[in-house]
Amino acid sequence: MHETALMQNLMDAAARALEGRSVTRVNRVTVSIGRFANVLPDAFLFAFEAMTRDGVFKGAKLETEQLPAKIHCPDCGHEYEADGFPIVCPNCKSRNFTIISGEEVYLKCLECEEEG
Amino acid sequence: MKNSFFNPICLRMALIMIKEIEIDEELYEYNNKIAAVNREKFKAKGVYALNVMGSPGSGKTTLLENILPKLQKQLRIAVIEGDIATQNDALRIQKTGVAAVQINTDGGCHLDAKMIENQLEKLDLDSLDLLIIENVGNLVCPAEFDLGEDLLMVVLSVAEGEDKPLKYPLAFLNAGAAVLTKTDLLPYVDANIDTMKQYITGIHPQIEIFETGKKDGVYHADELIRFIIAQADLKKIR
Numbered sequence: 001m002h003e004t005a006l007m008q009n010l011m012d013a014a015a016r017a018l019e020g021r022s023v024t025r026v027n028r029v030t031v032s033i034g035r036f037a038n039v040l041p042d043a044f045l046f047a048f049e050a051m052t053r054d055g056v057f058k059g060a061k062l063e064t065e066q067l068p069a070k071i072h073c074p075d076c077g078h079e080y081e082a083d084g085f086p087i088v089c090p091n092c093k094s095r096n097f098t099i100i101s102g103e104e105v106y107l108k109c110l111e112c113e114e115e116g
Numbered sequence: 117m118k119n120s121f122f123n124p125i126c127l128r129m130a131l132i133m134i135k136e137i138e139i140d141e142e143l144y145e146y147n148n149k150i151a152a153v154n155r156e157k158f159k160a161k162g163v164y165a166l167n168v169m170g171s172p173g174s175g176k177t178t179l180l181e182n183i184l185p186k187l188q189k190q191l192r193i194a195v196i197e198g199d200i201a202t203q204n205d206a207l208r209i210q211k212t213g214v215a216a217v218q219i220n221t222d223g224g225c226h227l228d229a230k231m232i233e234n235q236l237e238k239l240d241l242d243s244l245d246l247l248i249i250e251n252v253g254n255l256v257c258p259a260e261f262d263l264g265e266d267l268l269m270v271v272l273s274v275a276e277g278e279d280k281p282l283k284y285p286l287a288f289l290n291a292g293a294a295v296l297t298k299t300d301l302l303p304y305v306d307a308n309i310d311t312m313k314q315y316i317t318g319i320h321p322q323i324e325i326f327e328t329g330k331k332d333g334v335y336h337a338d339e340l341i342r343f344i345i346a347q348a349d350l351k352k353i354r
Contacts, residue, residue: 002226002257009143017139024132038260038286085285086318095321099289103260105143114135 003039006105007047011057013107018056021114026060028111034102035069035083056112069102147261150229154236154264161241164348165249167263169287170271171280172253175297177205179271179328180250182335183344184212190345191245196235198227198252205250226257229264246348255280259287266351273298278307281315288319295340299329 014029029048033039041064048062068081071089078091079100087097142148158165170176180195187193195216197205206218217238219231232249239247249265251258259268270291272280275298281288288294294316302309313325328337 002260005224005226005228006143009146013139013141013143017137017141021137027134036286036289038256085282085289103144107139107141107143109139110137112135112137113132116131116133 003043004047006039007044007051010048010107011051014057014110017110018112021112022116023056023112023114025113026057026110027113028061028063029057030063030065030108030110032065032067032104032106032108034067034104036099036102037067037105038103039105065108067102067104067106070100071102072098072100074098144260144262147229150233151262151264154229154232156264157236157241158247158264158266158351159354161244162352162354163241163244163247164344164351165247165263165265165267166344167249167251167258167265167268168271169251169255169258169268169291170253171255171273171276174253174255174271174273174276175328176250176253176271177208178335179295179297179337180248181208181212182328183337183341184209184214186341187246187344188212188214191348192243193246193248194239194244196227196232196247196249198231198250200224200252221252225252225254226261227251227263228261232263245352246344255284255287259290267292267347269293269295271295271297272312273301274307274309274312275301275305278309278312279315281312281319285319288316288323291320291323293324293326293343295326295328295337297328299327300331301329 045062052058052060070079071082071087072079073089073092073094074096075094076089076092078089080090088095168176193214195209195214197209197216197218198221199205200221200223203218206216209216217235219227249263268291270287272294274296296309296312316323316325326340328340
């Protein structure tokens with residue numbers, strides 16, 4: 001259930017972004033979730049709904065998009081996307097790999113109603 | 117005034133605009149930054165940090181109780197115990213003669229880098245070679261929170277089912293070592309240890325795998341003990 005901890009980080013980051021602005025309402029929160037980030041969408045949404053019951057986030061929608069896992073093959077230098085296990089280089093069939101990205105979770109943007 | 121433009125209510129409504137605020141902030145970043153600070157501290161003091169994760173009941177604390185007496189002959193060790201509640205595990209470790217502190221997460225399913233940073237203030241890293249952090253019993257979340265460790269070690273008992281690595285792949289992907297515990301139960305459980313190893317290397321081919329278990333009443337973990345001592349020695353040289 002680290003989705004709750006992540007969602008708390010998200011709400012903190014969003015609050016920092018809204019500081020000093022006159023936002024009256026947040027309509028949409030867009031998040032990118034890495035393929036290997038180990039985030040359960042349902043648990044993430046549950047945490048979002050629990051943390052957006054009042055204030056400017058009340059009624060906001062959570063929009064998630066998946067980021068692919070990008071892999072570098074140390075044997076042939078090829079870069080590719082992996083969608084599960086086993087991770088095998090499509091170019092040289094090597095089982096060695098380094099993960100370039102795909103374990104991250106990003107708060108991308110907020111769609112807001114703002115005065116002025 | 118007839119002109120609605122000068123009506124304060126209409127004026128206010130006219131000035132509300134829909135805006136897209138770009139943020140692009142990584143949500144693990146806060147934890148990762150503190151983990152990097154912890155890692156620097158371990159590096160500066162030559163302390164090898166081991167983060168032990170696994171399901172509740174996989175045998176993490178029993179493993180430590182059994183390897184600490186041998187490790188202690190060669191290394192100066194401290195243990196940080198993580199649990200949702202109770203001091204039980206720290207007390208179990210202290211009985212081996214190794215210093216142990218307990219973190220209670222009060223419901224939290226994993227330790228994070230900040231919790232470790234807080235504990236580091238209480239430990240004298242100058243007088244340590246090895247810091248073992250036993251994470252909260254959980255095969256999912258601890259894998260996502262870097263603590264600044266040198267090695268993430270996942271503990272899995274053969275009694276948990278041989279397909280656990282397939283069901284929880286990311287723990288094995290992120291770990292540098294896997295320990296298969298309770299091998300003495302193999303005759304009684306529906307698990308083939310070679311199949312378990314194949315599943316693990318299928319996810320992470322470079323992972324180090326160790327077996328531990330009791331034989332004739334004695335706990336066997338010699339290969340793992342040698343591995344940890346060698347890694348801690350390497351860290352001191354670096």
